[in-house]
Amino acid sequence: MTDPAPGAAANVPAGPGVALASAQGRWIVLATVLGSTMALLDSTVVNVALPHIGVALGADMAVLQWTVNAYLLTLAGLILVGGALGDRYGRRRVFVLGVVWFAAASLLCGIAPNAGVLVAARALQGVGGALLTPGSLALIQGSIAAGDRARAVGLWSGFGGVGAAVGPFLGGWLVDGPGWRWVFLLNVPVAALCVPVALRHVPESRDPQAHGRFDVLGAVLGAAALALLTYALIEARSGSPLVIAAAVGGVLLSFAFVYVERHRADPMMPPDIFASRQFTAVNLVTLCVYAAFGGFFFLVVLQLQVVSGYSAMAAGAALLPTTALMLLLSARSGALGERIGPRIPLTVGPLLCAAGMLLMLRVGPDASYVQDVLPALVVMGLGMVALVAPLTATVLSSVDPGRAGLASGINNAAARAAGLLAVAALPLLSGMGPDAYRSASEFDAAFGRAMLWCAGVLVLGAAVAWTTVRTPAPGACHPQCHTYCAMSAPPLEPPRTAET
Structure with a gap:
């Protein structure tokens, strides 16, 4: 879905592609909707569960913030890299890897015995989200026939909107019923359905002009700067030397990120x-x-x-x-x-x-x-x-x-x-x-x-x-x-x- 190589063209098939009305076309839409809905639901249902998570784990406000931000941190820091990996190594391959990764991290969230494990698992969820999110729409654009793409994207978006609408309600029902852990465990059966559908029915696509170089340094610097600044803001009340060091380090790494992006031949963010x-x-x-x-x-x-x-x-x-x-x-x-x-x-x-x-x-x-x-x-x-x-x-x-x-x-x-x-x-x-x-x-x-x-x-x-x-x-x-x-x-x- 993203293209860190400036001016690179998409690998959109010049031929007819897969008709949306065909069985394969419907399977393609289903696979991409299931994958994107996992990540979308997770961003809406978890907030509803936060008070119950805090009480169950004996957590303070900072843990609730990290429960949300650990996921956002790795997702924001790696989403451009996830798109580049799909373009170069195969969008279906990276999409399926992201779904499996996301489901495994969700399972770890659901069985987390304490707040530390939950926050770490949420960070791993963000990595999976960065791998699967760019691929969900890119697979439609790379495989559905040109005349049907707008309609396919409309279906993808419509089902995503329905998912966004029912997500908080579903999350609340799970929290009030079987418990907050099922907010995360729900992703496992969804992934178990999505992966075989994608492997069986979704054709592989990639960008033939993409090269093998990645702006790993830029991604690491950007994510590290966000992590340090986030830590400094959440823990600022303590006023400890570590918080001050994190704030200074985050600012310095932000400048380093800008410097690296200005001087690399293939920057993540030109x-x-x-x-x-x-x-x-x-x-x-x-x-x-x-x-x-x-x-x-x-x-x-x-x-x-x-x-x-x-x-x-x-x-x-x-x-x-x-x-x-x-x-x-x-x-x-x-x-x-x-x-x-x-x-x-x-x-x-x-x-x-x-x-x-x-x-x-x-x-x-x-x-x-x-x-x-x-x-x-x-x-x-x-x-x-x-x-x-x-x-x-x-x-x-x-x-x-x-x-x-x-x-x-x-x-x-x-x-x-x-x-x-x-x-x-x-x-x-x-x-x-x-x-x-x-x-x-x-x-x-x-x-x-x-x-x-x-x-x-x-x-x-x-x-x-x-x-x-x-x-x-x-x-x-x-x-x-x-x-x-x-x-x-x-x-x-x-x-x-x-x-x-």
């Missing part, structure tokens, strides 16, 4: 792609928007359970309106954005999301779902509808077509890194203590401060969009952007040729 002011501007908006989203979705299910007294299933189900709006209206939003340009949607969308987060300030003890929770989530969902599809389309239209996969991969990694840092920083900024989630009054006060921070970051994103984003040239937007429903990060777009 600096010259940021010569496009539009690309740079949209990525700044992405950082603001997905930082706020990451913080919001991490904290809102805790607020509903800890403060408002919702069960895990009720807290998960409470989020359904936001995803349903995304699923139903994303295509229309993409078409509208192409007609009027991205500047207005990328300005209005974050402002609506900010308004939704401010409305969440009304959600406290014994909150009414219809009067307090639902209006906030509807406004939030409308804001997400307004901005997500135009944001993706603008990313792809801001660079040469041959670099669309690279641009999308960078944008996706930026969104995940923003969410990672937000989950690390928000509890610190809002004054959450180590045991905040055990006290309704303490958590409620900190949640209110966190929503103000999130709303402020969204207003900043809207200001950046209004002052820097411009309408791309006519016809520059890729029509498949209209089919996506993406909440945790913008959708990845594989490298493509003109015919796709």
Whole structure:
């Protein structure tokens, strides 16, 4: 799905490819949907289980943060490498490896005896996610007939949207029923179905122009910088010399990452792609928007359970309106954005999301779902509808077509890194203590401060969009952007040729 080699073309078959209406075409879509749904569900169901995980393992707030961030850290740091491995060694091969890896790590999460093992297993899950996530859509683009690809991507996205919608509800049902460990164990039977389908029915594809060199140093430096900065933010309250050393080390490694990428022949993140002011501007908006989203979705299910007294299933189900709006209206939003340009949607969308987060300030003890929770989530969902599809389309239209996969991969990694840092920083900024989630009054006060921070970051994103984003040239937007429903990060777009 990503292409670290600047300008590399996709290995899209020139011939007919596999017809979507054929049995093999349907099997291909099923395999890719199963794989991508595993990773998508994991990013939505785990948050619902966090209070129960904390109580069961005797964990403090920092462990809950690491339960989310260990996964995001390895996923964000390695997702570009995962796409490159698929392009060069076979997308099906790397996809299947990712599914098996993800399932094995999920099993380890499900049987984790303590918080340390759980966090380590979550980091391993992120490695599996980085291997399978880029391949899910790239397999469709590399094997389905050209005339059917848009429809196949629509099916892939639609089923993914359904997965995103039912994920929190399913997670809550599992937590309230068999227990939080089944949130992770559920991935094992899904993988057991996905792997044989992929091996039997999905043809192999790769990029013949891809070479064997990888920017391993760049990937290691980027991931290490994120890890140290995340540790420094989560553990900042201790004020220990180790925290200060981690913060300094993270900043130094960030500069080292930029230096290496500027001087390598084949960098993971070529600096010259940021010569496009539009690309740079949209990525700044992405950082603001997905930082706020990451913080919001991490904290809102805790607020509903800890403060408002919702069960895990009720807290998960409470989020359904936001995803349903995304699923139903994303295509229309993409078409509208192409007609009027991205500047207005990328300005209005974050402002609506900010308004939704401010409305969440009304959600406290014994909150009414219809009067307090639902209006906030509807406004939030409308804001997400307004901005997500135009944001993706603008990313792809801001660079040469041959670099669309690279641009999308960078944008996706930026969104995940923003969410990672937000989950690390928000509890610190809002004054959450180590045991905040055990006290309704303490958590409620900190949640209110966190929503103000999130709303402020969204207003900043809207200001950046209004002052820097411009309408791309006519016809520059890729029509498949209209089919996506993406909440945790913008959708990845594989490298493509003109015919796709």
